Amino acid sequence: MAETTKGPLFAESGPAPGEAGRTGDWRSHTPVIDHEKCSQKDTCLLCWLYCPDGVITPDFPLEIDVEYCKGCGVCAEECPRNAITMIEGRKTSASPKRS
Amino acid sequence: MSDIKIITANEAAAEAAALCRVQVIAAYPITPQTPVTEELAAMVERGDLKAEYLTVESEHSAMASIVGASQVGARVFTASSANGLLYMHEMLHWAAGSRLPVVLACVNRGVGAPWTILNDQQDSIAQRDTGWIQLYCRNNQEVLDTIIQAYRIAEQTLIPVMVCYDGFVLSHTNMPVEVPSQADVDRFLPPWQGQGLLEPEHFVNLNPLILSEPRPDAQGNLMPGYMELRHRLHEDILASLAVIQQTDYEFQQAFGRGWGGLLWGYRMDDAEHALVSMGSLALEATGAADSLRTQGLRTGVIGVRAYRPFPARALAQALARVKTVTVFEKDVSYGYAGALATDLKAALFDAGISVKFSGFVAGLGGRDVAADQIVQAATDAILNEPRYGWVDVRGASA
Amino acid sequence: MSELYEIIWHGRGGQGAVTAAKLYTEAAYYQGFKGVSAKPTYFSERRGAPVSVHTRMSSEPIRTYSNVTTPDMAVVLDDNLLEMVNVTANLREGGLLVVNSSLSPQELGLSGPFTIALADAFHASEAAGLIVEGNVLISTSILGPLAAASHLVSLENIRRAVAGKFTGKAKDRNLKALDLAFEATRVFRYKPSDAVSASAR
Numbered sequence: 001m002a003e004t005t006k007g008p009l010f011a012e013s014g015p016a017p018g019e020a021g022r023t024g025d026w027r028s029h030t031p032v033i034d035h036e037k038c039s040q041k042d043t044c045l046l047c048w049l050y051c052p053d054g055v056i057t058p059d060f061p062l063e064i065d066v067e068y069c070k071g072c073g074v075c076a077e078e079c080p081r082n083a084i085t086m087i088e089g090r091k092t093s094a095s096p097k098r099s
Numbered sequence: 100m101s102d103i104k105i106i107t108a109n110e111a112a113a114e115a116a117a118l119c120r121v122q123v124i125a126a127y128p129i130t131p132q133t134p135v136t137e138e139l140a141a142m143v144e145r146g147d148l149k150a151e152y153l154t155v156e157s158e159h160s161a162m163a164s165i166v167g168a169s170q171v172g173a174r175v176f177t178a179s180s181a182n183g184l185l186y187m188h189e190m191l192h193w194a195a196g197s198r199l200p201v202v203l204a205c206v207n208r209g210v211g212a213p214w215t216i217l218n219d220q221q222d223s224i225a226q227r228d229t230g231w232i233q234l235y236c237r238n239n240q241e242v243l244d245t246i247i248q249a250y251r252i253a254e255q256t257l258i259p260v261m262v263c264y265d266g267f268v269l270s271h272t273n274m275p276v277e278v279p280s281q282a283d284v285d286r287f288l289p290p291w292q293g294q295g296l297l298e299p300e301h302f303v304n305l306n307p308l309i310l311s312e313p314r315p316d317a318q319g320n321l322m323p324g325y326m327e328l329r330h331r332l333h334e335d336i337l338a339s340l341a342v343i344q345q346t347d348y349e350f351q352q353a354f355g356r357g358w359g360g361l362l363w364g365y366r367m368d369d370a371e372h373a374l375v376s377m378g379s380l381a382l383e384a385t386g387a388a389d390s391l392r393t394q395g396l397r398t399g400v401i402g403v404r405a406y407r408p409f410p411a412r413a414l415a416q417a418l419a420r421v422k423t424v425t426v427f428e429k430d431v432s433y434g435y436a437g438a439l440a441t442d443l444k445a446a447l448f449d450a451g452i453s454v455k456f457s458g459f460v461a462g463l464g465g466r467d468v469a470a471d472q473i474v475q476a477a478t479d480a481i482l483n484e485p486r487y488g489w490v491d492v493r494g495a496s497a
Numbered sequence: 498m499s500e501l502y503e504i505i506w507h508g509r510g511g512q513g514a515v516t517a518a519k520l521y522t523e524a525a526y527y528q529g530f531k532g533v534s535a536k537p538t539y540f541s542e543r544r545g546a547p548v549s550v551h552t553r554m555s556s557e558p559i560r561t562y563s564n565v566t567t568p569d570m571a572v573v574l575d576d577n578l579l580e581m582v583n584v585t586a587n588l589r590e591g592g593l594l595v596v597n598s599s600l601s602p603q604e605l606g607l608s609g610p611f612t613i614a615l616a617d618a619f620h621a622s623e624a625a626g627l628i629v630e631g632n633v634l635i636s637t638s639i640l641g642p643l644a645a646a647s648h649l650v651s652l653e654n655i656r657r658a659v660a661g662k663f664t665g666k667a668k669d670r671n672l673k674a675l676d677l678a679f680e681a682t683r684v685f686r687y688k689p690s691d692a693v694s695a696s697a698r
Contacts, residue, residue, distance in 0.1 A: 006494055011213030025581060026509070026546070090577070105523045105533065216539070268562045272536040273519050275526055385560050469563035 023053070027071030029086040035061045037083035047075035047084060102278045108239040108269035111276050112178065112204045112262075113138035115246035117148045118284040119202075121176040123168035125153035125161040129183035130216045131266035132206040136178065158183040162190035162201075169199040170305060172293020174250065177201070180266055181208035181215075181222045188226065191259075195230030195332065197306060200253035200291070201260075203231075204246065207378070207429070208266040209464040217465020218266040219429040220378065224406075224438045226261070230332050232339055233407040235377040236264040239276045241358050247284060248346045254291050255346075256339045258332070265379045265429075267465065279354055287353045336408045343405050361410035363402045364417060366392070370399030372481050373418055374473065375443060376427045377403045380462060384427060386470035387477060394474075396481055409442050415450035425480045426458040427473055427490070436460075436487040455481070461490035502649060503565040506550040507584050508574035513636025516662075517574070518550035521640060521650065523658040525554040528650045532559040547582060554649065570647065573597060574618070574639050576605060585609055591689055595642045597635060602685055610689070614646035616682040618674075625674035637671040641678025652679055 033047075040060040048056040052072060055065040064075075076084040106114070112135050116124070124143070126136045142148035151168075155161045158179050165175035179187065184205055194201045205223045209215040223233060232252060236242045242264045249260040264270060296305060313324045323331070344360035351357030365385045367373065372391070374384040381402035391398040401417050403410070418424055424447070426440040435441060440458025447454060457480035462468040468490065476490050504521075508514030515537050522533040532555035537548060551565040569592045571584045576598035578584070585594060590610040597618040598605060607613055618638035627634045637659050644652040656672060663671050 025577070103526075105519065105526060105535075265562075267539065268536070271539075272534055272562060273522055274532075274534045274559065379562050382560050383563060467564045469566070470561060 022067055023070050024065075024067045025090070027066075027069060027090045029071045029073065029088055030066065030090060031064055031069065031071070031073070031075055031084050032087055033062055033064065034083045034085070037081045038062065038079075039081060044080070046078045046080065050074050050078045102280075103275050104278055105273050106239065106276050106278075107134065107271050107273055108236070108242045108264050109134040109206065109271065110138060111239045111243040111278075112206075112246055112264075113142065114278055115243045116176045116202075116204075117142050118279065118281060119176075119247055119250050119288055120174065120285075120290065121148075121150055121202075122173040123151045123153065123165060123175045124177065125155050125164035125168070125175075126177045126179070127155055127158045127161050127183060129158070129180050129208075131208055131218075131270045132178045132180045132183070132204070134270070135204060135206070139176075158186040159190055162187040162194060162203075165201055166190060166194050166197060166199060169194075169201055170197065170296050172291070172295070172297075174254075174291040175201055176203075178204035178206065180206045181210045184222045184226065185210060188229070191226055191229040191231060193306075194259045196328070198257040198332070199259055200250070200257055202246065202249045202253055203259065203261050204242075205261050205263045206266045206270045207263055215464040216266075218268050219463045219465070220263065220265070221430045221463070223261060223263045224428075224430040224432075227407050227438065230258070230336065231407065232256070232258050232260040232336065232343070232405070234260065234262050234343070234405055235381075235403065236262065236269070237379055237382040237402060239264075239269055239272070239274050240356070242269065243276055243278065244350060244354070244356065244358065247279075247288060248343075248350050250288055250291070251346045251349075252339065252342055256335055256342050257294070258336055258339055263378065268379045277356075283354065287350065340405070340408050340410060340413075343408075359402070359404055361403075361405040361413045362417060363404060365400040365402070367399035367401065367417065370397055370421055372396055372398040372423045372425070372477070373401055373421045374398060374425050374427060374477055375401045375403065375414075375418075375439070377406060377439060378429070380427055380429060380468060383468060383470055384473055387473035390470060390474045391477060391481075394478070396478065398477070398481075403439065406439070409446065411442075411446035411449065414443060414446055415452055418447065418454065419450075419452060421454060423455040423457070423481045423485075425456075425477045427461050427468075427476070428458070429460075429462045429468075431460045431463070440487065455485045457485045458487050459490050460488075466491060501553060501555040502569045503567070504552045504554075504570040504572060505565050505568045505584070506552065506572045506574070507578050507582055508548055508550075509578070510546045510548050511632070512574050513634055513639070514548055514550050514572075514574050516636035517572070517639050518552050520637065520658045520662060521643065521655065522552050522554065523661070524640075524650045524654040527654040527657055530554040530556060532557050534559045534562065536562060538564070547578060549582075568592065570595065570643075572639065572643065574635060576600065579605060579607075585611065591687060593643075593647055595639070595646065597639055597642075610687055612646060612687045613685040614642040614682055615685075616642040616645070616678045618642075618678050621678035621681060622674040624677055625670045627670050627674050635674075638674040638678040641675050641680075642682040642684075644675075645679050645682035646684045 048058045055069045073086050128136045143152045169175045207220045209219040253260045309325045347360040376384050384400045388398040428437040428439040506514045506518045518535040522535040525533045535552040537550045567587045573596040592611045595614045599617040618635040621638040622633050
C-alpha cells in the first residue's frame with residue numbers, strides 16, 4: 001500500500017496580505033501620498049475605501065503597504081484632493097535605487 | 100491541400116469541430132477548456148462556421164441543450180473539464196440512455212475539493228459508467244483527428260463519444276498539427292441526417308418512464324423494460340470496439356495517419372516489460388521505456404486509446420508475452436486503486452495471463468511527471484515486489 | 498542521437514512570453530526541427546504574475562511534455578525578474594541566457610559558464626511604434642537577441658513566423674522591432690576552457 005501522508009486533511013488558507021505572494025513586485029508605478037494635501041480626516045478615507053487590495057491602513061498619516069500594493073492607481077484616481085501621485089517605477093524613495 | 104499549423108490542442112479541437120460542420124454548440128467556459136469555446140464562438144461570429152452557439156448558464160444546461168438539439172437531428176458539440184463535466188454528470192447518463200451521437204471534448208483537469216485548475220484524468224474517469232465511449236489522446240494531432248473520427252463512431256453506433264486530452268499539458272501547448280482540408284473531411288464524414296425521432300405528423304414521447312417488466316404500448320406492441328434497454332446499450336458499446344478500430348483504419352486510408360485504433364504500442368515487439376498508460380502520460384512513458392532499455396530492461400509501452408469500451412481482449416493479446424506490467428495513470432478510485440490498473444488486471448485474469456503487475460497513481464492536480472520518475476517507479480516494480488503505489492507524493496514528514 | 502534543445506522563457510503575464518515562445522517554435526519548425534513544443538506554466542492567470550514557457554526543439558517529434566529542468570537557453574523578458582527567479586539554475590554549461598535589458602552583465606549581476614545576450618527590447622519596440630494602450634509589446638523584439646546569439650534558428654525564419662502572425666502595419670512594426678533588437682544585441686560569448694564545443698550535447 002502507499003505510504004501514509006502526514007499533515008492537514010484538507011486544503012485551507014487564512015486571510016493574509018498577499019496570498020498570491022509579494023504582489024508589490026507587480027507594480028510599474030507606485031502611489032505616493034502628499035500628507036499636506038490629504039485631509040487627514042476620518043470623513044474622507046476614500047483611498048482606503050476604494051483600495052481593492054486593502055493595503056492602506058486608516059490611521060493618519062496614511063501609509064500604503066508597498067510590499068503588496070499592485071499600483072492599480074485607483075487611490076490616486078479617487079482622492080478628491082489629488083493628494084496621491086503615481087510615480088514611475090516600483091521602488092519607493094526609501095528603497096535602494098536600481099535603474 | 101492540408102496545412103501544418105503550430106497550435107494548441109484547444110485550437111485543434113475547435114478546428115476539428117468546425118471541419119465536422121457541427122450545427123449546434125452549447126458550452127460553458129471552464130479552465131482549461133475555455134479557449135475551445137472562445138475559438139468556436141469567434142468562428143460562428145465571423146461566419147466561418149454556420150452553427151447555432153447557445154450561451155448557456157451552466158454545463159448541465161449545455162448538455163441538456165445539445166441533447167435536445169441532437170434529438171431533432173442536429174450534429175452537436177460541447178466541451179468541458181473537471182467540475183464542469185461533473186456538473187453535467189446527470190445529463191451524460193441522459194445522453195447515453197437516449198442513444199444520441201453527441202461528441203464532447205473533455206479537457207482533463209483535476210476535480211475539487213481542493214481546487215485545482217491543473218491536469219489529471221479523474222474528471223473523465225469518474226464518468227466511465229455513464230455509457231459513453233471514451234477515447235484518450237496523446238498529442239494535439241490525435242485530438243484533431245479523433246474528434247473527426249468521433250462523429251463517425253457516434254453516428255454509426257448511436258452512442259455518445261468523449262474525446263479526452265490533458266489540460267494545459269496538451270490544451271495550451273503549441274505543437275505542429277496538420278489541419279486537413281474541408282473537402283477531405285467532408286469526404287470522410289458525410290452530413291448527419293438525424294434519426295428522424297421527431298416528426299410533426301407523428302407525436303412521440305421520448306424517454307417516458309420505463310417499468311422493470313416489458314409491457315405493451317398503446318398499439319399493443321411489446322416494448323422493452325429498463326433492463327432490456329440497458330443491456331442493449333451495453334451490447335452496443337461492446338460492439339463499438341470494432342467500429343472504433345475500423346474508423347481509425349479508414350481514417351488512416353483517407354488521411355495517411357492512424358492512431359492504433361483501440362490501443363497503440365511502442366517497442367513492444369521484443370519487450371519483456373510493459374508500461375501501460377493513457378493520454379500524454381503514455382507518450383512520456385515512451386521516453387522512460389527508452390531509458391529502461393539502456394539499463395538492460397527490455398521495455399515497451401502500451402497506450403490505451405479507447406478506455407470505454409475497455410479493449411480487454413486487445414490488451415490481453417498485446418501483453419501476452421511480457422513478464423511485468425506496470426500501469427501509470429492520473430486518477431484513482433479511492434479505497435482501491437487506479438481505474439486503468441484495476442480494469443486491466445481483471446482483463447488479464449480473464450485471459451489467463453499471469454504477470455507481475457503493478458499500478459501507480461501519478462500526476463494528480465498537475466504534478467509534473469517526467470520520464471525519469473516513471474523509470475524510477477518502473478524499475479522498482481520490475482525488480483522488486485509488485486504493488487499499488489503513488490509517484491512523487493511529498494509527505495509533510497518527508 | 499537526435500538533437501534536442503530546451504528553452505525556458507521567463508516573463509510576466511501580459512508581456513508576451515507565450516507569444517514570443519510560440520513564434521520561436523514556429524520559426525524552429527520552418528528551420529527544419531520536426532518536433533517543436535511550447536508549454537506555458539500557469540499559476541495564476543493574471544497580468545503581472547510571473548509566467549514561464551517551456552519549449553523544446555528536436556530533430557524528432559517530441560514525446561515529452563514534462564517541465565524542462567536543464568535548459569540550453571533561458572530567455573528573460575523582464576530584467577526585474579532576475580531578482581525573483583533563478584533563471585540560470587541548471588542552465589547547461591555553454592548555454593545561452595538572453596535578457597531584455599539596457600544594462601551590462603555586471604550591473605545585472607550575471608556571470609557564469611554561459612553566453613549572455615542583452616538587448617533593450619522595450620526600446621526597440623517603442624522605436625518601432627509597438628505601443629498598445631500604454632503597454633510596450635515585446636513579444637517580437639525579444640526574439641532579436643535570440644537570433645543574434647544563437648544559430649539554431651535563423652533571423653530569416655523568425656521573420657517568416659512573425660510575418661505569418663501579423664498583417665499590415667502591425668506586421669511592419671513587429672518586423673522592425675525584431676530587426677532593431679537584433680542589431681542592438683550585445684553578445685558576451687562564453688569561451689569554455691576545454692575543447693568541447695558549447696553547442697553540442
